[in-house]
Amino acid sequence: MVSTVYLARMRVRNPDENNCVKISKLCEVAGLSRMIEEGDLTAIKLHFGELGNDTYIKPVFVRQVVDAVKKLSGKPFLTDTNTMYIGSRHNAADHITTAIRHGFAYAVVDAPVLIADGLSGNSYGDVDIPGKHFKSVRIARDILDAQAMVVLTHVKGHALAGFGGAIKNLAMGCASPLGKRDQHQGMQAEVNESECIGCGYCVTQCPFGAIHIGKKAVVDKSICYGCSACLQVCPEQAISFNWxxxxxxxxxRMAEYALGAVAGKSGKVLYVSFLTNITPDCDCVPWSDSPIVPDIGFLASDDPVAIDAAAIDLINNEHGLECSSLHCHHQPGENKFKGVWEQVEGYHQIDYGHEIGLGSRNYTLIEI
Structure with a gap:
């Protein structure tokens, strides 16, 4: 099976082809009208960004998708799920406050913000899947109840996944906090004592209290969930995993959770990926590092695996930016995210997603 992925590049020299127009046109050519029926409660799944992050998808871009759904008489709402770690999105009250602070107010986006797994992340349902790792996954209740979905993804790097695309947006983004723990199960941080300086910064960042300082940092593996918060902040790169x-x-496990997130929604999900501000880290971190490649544009497809495969190919074909955390693989054709997270082969999520029937890694790219 070969899926179709549509591309709108960033270059523009007239107002009739500005980026807002391009996003609306992508929704049209990728078939949103086939997916939305009158009255459909439509989840617009996105990431609002951790407080301190500023490279999440722009609210003005999200508004174009809201307008497109409303034009088809759908009923859109913006949504994400609560995090398993302590931060600005750990419960619905803080999460909605963060979303508003980042510009996702009703006056801007013309749609309500609903946190899909409820006030404390306990509103979810069990979805049966034919997985190798899971036979059942915990998906946020409002994702399950939505009749259609548009998945908006900011494509960027990720310390454990290599990159975060549509698959990860479905997997982590549609799971309850317990579902997120399911996916991280077995991941445990390890400290290289010869590199550790005992600064204690990892202790302040661990959401589970799994690290303490003796002469060096020590991880209590009985309560470590492998969230990678410590890995991302260690100044000496003394923390790692069994890669x-x-x-x-x-x-x-992520790909299997993604399969559960779209169960029962065949033909009712559109994916729009934003290849802008392509940073080395997830939008879950409370900062935004410099992009590793120039802005490319926007993608749309009805296939999460194909849109991720296309995104990675487009990113790899760019010349890496020298003034970024990219320490190698700057040349076009080289794996950019491995130039940041060299231990992780992120493409495995695409291969496995293809294998389990989440979508196809084979695609045709059509530029509009």
Whole structure:
């Protein structure tokens, strides 16, 4: 099976082809009208960004999708799920406040913000899937109840997944906090004592209290969930994981959760991916580092695997930016995210998603 992915590049020299127009046109050519019926409660799944992050998808772009759904007589709402770690999106009250602070107010986006797994992340349903790692996954209740969905994804790097695309947006983004823990199961941080300086910064960032300082940092593996918060902040890069054993399983568990997130919605999900501000880190971190490649544009497809495959190919074909955290693989054709997270082969999530029937890694790219 070969899926179609549509591309609108960033270059523009007249107002009739501005980026807002391009996003609306992508929704049209990718078939949104086939997916939305009159009165459909339509989840617009996105990431509002952790407080301190500023490279999430622009609210003005999200508004174009809201307008497109309303034009088809759908009933859109913006949504995400609560995090398993303590931060500005750990419960619905803080999460909605963060969304508003980041510009996702009703006056801007013309749609309500609903947190899909409820006030404390306990509103979810069990979805049966034919997985290798899971036979049942915990998906947020409002995702399950939505009759259609538009998945808006900011494509960027990720310390454990290599990159975060549509698959990860479905997997982590549609799971309850317990579902997120399911996916991280077996991932445990390890400290290289010869590199650790005992600064204690990892202790302040661990959401589970799994790290303490003796002469060096010590991880209590009985309560470590492998969230990678410590990995991302260690100034000496003294924290790691068992990359060869644990990361491929993690990526497979993500793909299986993504399969559960779209169960029962065949022909009712559109994916729009934003290849702008392509940073090395997830929008879950409370900062935004410099992009690793120039802005490319926007993608749309009805296939989450194909749109991720196209995104990675487009990013890899760019010349890497020298003034970024990219430490190698700057040349076109080289794997950019491995130039940041060299231990992670993120493409495995695409291969496994293809294998389990989430979508196809084979695609045709049509530029509009």
């Amino acid at each position: 060869e054993r644990d990361v491929p399983r993690f990526l497979e």
